[in-house]
Amino acid sequence: MKTAAKRKAKLPTTFEEEYRSAFGEYTQRGGEAALGRAYELGRRAITEKKSLMEIASLHHQALHAMLADAQGASRHQELLTAAADFLAETLSPYEMAHRGVQDAIAALRQFNETLEEEIKRIAYAVHDEAGQLLVAVHLALADLARELPKPQKEKVGRIEELLNQIEKQLRRYSHELRPTILDDLGWIPAIRFLAEGVSKRANLRIQIKTAVAGRLPGPIEIALYRIVQEALTNAAKHSKASRVGIRIGRKNRVVSCSIEDDGVGFDVPVVHSNGKRRGLGLIGIRERLSAIGGTLLIDSAPGRGTKLLIQLPTETSNASSHRTR
Numbered sequence: 001m002k003t004a005a006k007r008k009a010k011l012p013t014t015f016e017e018e019y020r021s022a023f024g025e026y027t028q029r030g031g032e033a034a035l036g037r038a039y040e041l042g043r044r045a046i047t048e049k050k051s052l053m054e055i056a057s058l059h060h061q062a063l064h065a066m067l068a069d070a071q072g073a074s075r076h077q078e079l080l081t082a083a084a085d086f087l088a089e090t091l092s093p094y095e096m097a098h099r100g101v102q103d104a105i106a107a108l109r110q111f112n113e114t115l116e117e118e119i120k121r122i123a124y125a126v127h128d129e130a131g132q133l134l135v136a137v138h139l140a141l142a143d144l145a146r147e148l149p150k151p152q153k154e155k156v157g158r159i160e161e162l163l164n165q166i167e168k169q170l171r172r173y174s175h176e177l178r179p180t181i182l183d184d185l186g187w188i189p190a191i192r193f194l195a196e197g198v199s200k201r202a203n204l205r206i207q208i209k210t211a212v213a214g215r216l217p218g219p220i221e222i223a224l225y226r227i228v229q230e231a232l233t234n235a236a237k238h239s240k241a242s243r244v245g246i247r248i249g250r251k252n253r254v255v256s257c258s259i260e261d262d263g264v265g266f267d268v269p270v271v272h273s274n275g276k277r278r279g280l281g282l283i284g285i286r287e288r289l290s291a292i293g294g295t296l297l298i299d300s301a302p303g304r305g306t307k308l309l310i311q312l313p314t315e316t317s318n319a320s321s322h323r324t325r
């Protein structure tokens, strides 16, 4: 009663005060209700973005003070046992949140794999099915041309030239969508191939600098290719840049890749703010990276160009031995 009256007089407000109060109560009287408060404190700590180090330090200080006041070895033992239970209960929401994140990452990986299969299917459909249809059109035109006088035959010839260009372009798109080079030679040659196409279409000078050789695990190479693909698409679509530089390096076990343009740049916080209608490209880059343990840094401002820096820890320093395909 006395403690309850005291609590009424001055209700703990900060997380730290609340923790000390609930912890003290549990070491005095034990009970499920006090443990329930520990659990709620854990949830509050997550909401208030307290780190595990902060909680451990708070817990340690509170326990230290209690042990200093406590008399006798058996009371010390009781306190230590109660402290362990209380801390475990406080941390259990962290454990659940951690498992939730792991599940989300696994789902994200699965989603990317499904997406990749779908892209492959579309790439083959564009390549094979559209290609077959164009062959049929070529044959029909050739039939028609045979029955036509010379001037019209020439017109048909020009249509055939256009069809050849369409065919070439479709083949190019299907290869960029899912380049066989990516599987056969790896992400860097695939990026060179992609850059060549974007450079021609968007009239952009794209320079690639890399001293990195060897292969990375398949899913990582695919992710890196997709990320550079989106960065180049953004540069071509939004930046009005005249040049783009891609630098790829590896230090210790971290692969880094930067894509930098000299274009108009953008206000990163504004684009990230919830109020604006958002595109999916930059979000997709972040999600792809978080699924494989990498990070993205965006350095841009209006009038200053844009630089994306990707960093990705890989398992081995010599990644070429880790080819999975």
Ligand SMILES: Nc1ncnc2c1ncn2[C@@H]1O[C@H](COP(=O)(O)OP(=O)(O)OP(=O)(O)O)[C@@H](O)[C@H]1O
Pocket (backbone or CB within 6 Å): 234, 235, 237, 238, 239, 261, 263, 264, 265, 266, 271, 278, 279, 280, 281, 282, 283, 306
């Ligand atoms: N290289 C760049 N130069 C200038 N602005 C850029 C650049 N990259 C991104 N942005 C800006 O950031 C915004 C968000 O890019 P994001 O890739 O997420 O979406 P989007 O390209 O608009 O749409 P989506 O990628 O879904 O087709 C763009 O709309 C553009 O305003």
Ligand SMILES: [Mg+2]
Pocket (backbone or CB within 6 Å): 230, 233, 234, 279, 280, 281, 282
């Ligand atoms: Mg985009």
